[in-house]
Amino acid sequence: MTEIKTVTAAMIIIGDEILSGRTRDANLNHLSLWLNRMGVQLKEVRVIPDDAITIQNTVNELRVQFDYVFTTGGIGPTHDDITAKNIAKAFGVNFVQSPEALELLNKHYGKEGVSDARLRMTMIPEGATLIKNPVSSAPGFQMENVFVMAGIPVVMQSMLLDLEMRIFGGDKMLSKAVHVFEGESYFADILEDVEKTFPNVSLGSYPFFRNKKYGASFVLRSQIERELDLALAMLVLKIKVMGKECFEGEAAL
Amino acid sequence: MTEIKTVTAAMIIIGDEILSGRTRDANLNHLSLWLNRMGVQLKEVRVIPDDAITIQNTVNELRVQFDYVFTTGGIGPTHDDITAKNIAKAFGVNFVQSPEALELLNKHYGKEGVSDARLRMTMIPEGATLIKNPVSSAPGFQMENVFVMAGIPVVMQSMLLDLEMRIFGGDKMLSKAVHVFEGESYFADILEDVEKTFPNVSLGSYPFFRNKKYGASFVLRSQIERELDLALAMLVLKIKVMGKECFEGEAAL
Numbered sequence: 001m002t003e004i005k006t007v008t009a010a011m012i013i014i015g016d017e018i019l020s021g022r023t024r025d026a027n028l029n030h031l032s033l034w035l036n037r038m039g040v041q042l043k044e045v046r047v048i049p050d051d052a053i054t055i056q057n058t059v060n061e062l063r064v065q066f067d068y069v070f071t072t073g074g075i076g077p078t079h080d081d082i083t084a085k086n087i088a089k090a091f092g093v094n095f096v097q098s099p100e101a102l103e104l105l106n107k108h109y110g111k112e113g114v115s116d117a118r119l120r121m122t123m124i125p126e127g128a129t130l131i132k133n134p135v136s137s138a139p140g141f142q143m144e145n146v147f148v149m150a151g152i153p154v155v156m157q158s159m160l161l162d163l164e165m166r167i168f169g170g171d172k173m174l175s176k177a178v179h180v181f182e183g184e185s186y187f188a189d190i191l192e193d194v195e196k197t198f199p200n201v202s203l204g205s206y207p208f209f210r211n212k213k214y215g216a217s218f219v220l221r222s223q224i225e226r227e228l229d230l231a232l233a234m235l236v237l238k239i240k241v242m243g244k245e246c247f248e249g250e251a252a253l
Numbered sequence: 254m255t256e257i258k259t260v261t262a263a264m265i266i267i268g269d270e271i272l273s274g275r276t277r278d279a280n281l282n283h284l285s286l287w288l289n290r291m292g293v294q295l296k297e298v299r300v301i302p303d304d305a306i307t308i309q310n311t312v313n314e315l316r317v318q319f320d321y322v323f324t325t326g327g328i329g330p331t332h333d334d335i336t337a338k339n340i341a342k343a344f345g346v347n348f349v350q351s352p353e354a355l356e357l358l359n360k361h362y363g364k365e366g367v368s369d370a371r372l373r374m375t376m377i378p379e380g381a382t383l384i385k386n387p388v389s390s391a392p393g394f395q396m397e398n399v400f401v402m403a404g405i406p407v408v409m410q411s412m413l414l415d416l417e418m419r420i421f422g423g424d425k426m427l428s429k430a431v432h433v434f435e436g437e438s439y440f441a442d443i444l445e446d447v448e449k450t451f452p453n454v455s456l457g458s459y460p461f462f463r464n465k466k467y468g469a470s471f472v473l474r475s476q477i478e479r480e481l482d483l484a485l486a487m488l489v490l491k492i493k494v495m496g497k498e499c500f501e502g503e504a505a506l
Contacts, residue, residue, distance in 0.1 A: 016455065016474070017457055017459060018281075019285060019294075019297075019298065020289065020294075020295070020426070020428070021285035022428075022472065023459070024281075024282050028271075028300070029274050029277050032272060032273060032274035033274040036273065036274060041272075041273075042273070042274075043272065043302060044272075044299065044301055044302075044307075045271075045298075045299065045300035046297065046298065046299050047297065047298035047299075048297055049297075050457070076438075076460065077437060077438035077441055078440075078441045078444055078445075079441065079444055079445035079448060079456075079458075080444075080448075080456065080457050080458055081458075115439070116442075117438035117439070117441030117442070118438050152460065173273070175275075184329065184330060184331055184370075185329075185330035185331070185368055185370035185371050186368070186370070187331075188330055188332065188368070188369070188373075189370070191331055191332055192332040195332060195333075202333075203332075203333065204269055204303070204333050205331040205332075205334075206275075206276070207405065219270070221273070
């Protein structure tokens with residue numbers, strides 16, 4: 001029996017503007033791909049409003065269920081930026097000024113430039129450590145296994161650089177793809193066979209319509225390379241036995 | 254005291270491919286804007302894997318919390334399409350063939366074209382009613398306040414046409430926007446003032462960086478038009494009193 005080490009994460013996207021349709025989230029996809037490179041599997045995402053109780057409950061529910069939790073949004077200088085305060089409440093700790101964050105803002109804006117509003121961005125839960133923001137200096141923070149980041153995609157992405165040494169992944173999820181140019185339903189039986197034969201491999205079927213032709217991508221995912229390769233070989237063989245053509249594409253998560 | 258009728262919804266995006274980063278969800282934004290036109294506010298979104306227990310628990314948790322629940326994904330013909338079966342389990346009802354769905358597929362594919370795999374798409378929870386699919390005929394379904402739709406955006410969008418007569422909205426969320434070309438933090442105090450003055454208006458501040466300039470959009474949202482207009486007028490006035498310029502933009506949710 002092969003031992004597999006699986007490390008999991010959840011993401012909380014905080015912001016009325018995503019739920020209202022004003023803004024399209026661009027962070028989920030980026031975080032997911034980054035986590036995969038780190039050997040961490042994103043298992044659940046929640047999009048929630050800028051609401052104190054909802055933030056507290058969601059953080060507390062997910063931080064005990066998953067190895068890591070990442071939040072985006074709500075850490076700016078205005079009244080609607082209530083994430084940091086409610087993370088402190090969720091953990092039941094004080095909400096305090098970080099001298100380190102204050103120094104970063106003083107350096108970035110100059111002392112006169114740090115208004116009361118900007119001072120909001122120096123407040124973190126007691127015991128949290130900062131996450132560097134190379135783009136606009138106002139930091140995110142880590143509280144235990146919860147990482148609190150900005151919502152603006154370029155800032156959020158820059159914050160991940162500082163997390164590479166703080167995240168400890170498990171066996172990476174590997175993936176391979178096979179593409180066919182017929183409806184997925186023709187292949188339903190063999191897909192099921194292959195997935196049943198390899199309990200450590202999951203197999204997704206994703207139909208597409210391209211150049212006026214129906215087709216499907218079959219994506220095999222596993223943390224065990226040997227089983228992934230065997231499953232791929234068996235799937236390709238079964239498709240050929242059916243007298244159908246298929247194409248092995250690049251790995252796609 | 255003005256009476257406001259608020260109708261709420263949650264969305265469940267079901268699919269390993271969204272969590273793995275393979276596919277970017279395109280349905281959240283579309284559904285959100287559609288719901289708003291229907292007078293329904295999207296209050297929570299969850300992205301979950303193709304996992305039986307997770308689907309059942311999530312559906313049961315959200316269908317009692319919100320007026321409507323919409324799911325996307327997992328209703329195709331292959332082994333990984335497990336949404337319909339688990340909605341039946343969530344409701345504790347049998348999973349049965351819909352003669353109406355069978356007829357639709359027979360018409361679309363011809364009797365010989367309806368393979369065992371495609372027959373999967375005729376199975377629905379007992380008591381559910383179908384949702385028409387004008388694109389590829391395999392229907393979605395409604396079970397009480399839960400609407401189960403396809404994941405492919407063009408199909409999902411086409412299914413919404415059939416729901417316009419089944420959704421009963423409340424007072425629509427209205428919105429107006431004011432844009433400034435300076436950092437949002439300068440305006441933090443007046444934003445907070447305006448929000449406090451109008452308890453039925455929420456005010457979001459969304460910074461941007463455009464043409465090498467910092468700026469921010471202030472978005473006012475309310476279900477009461479009169480209060481929205483007053484709040485907008487007060488915000489614009491306060492910005493002018495500060496000696497700053499601002500631009501009223503088109504309504505943006």
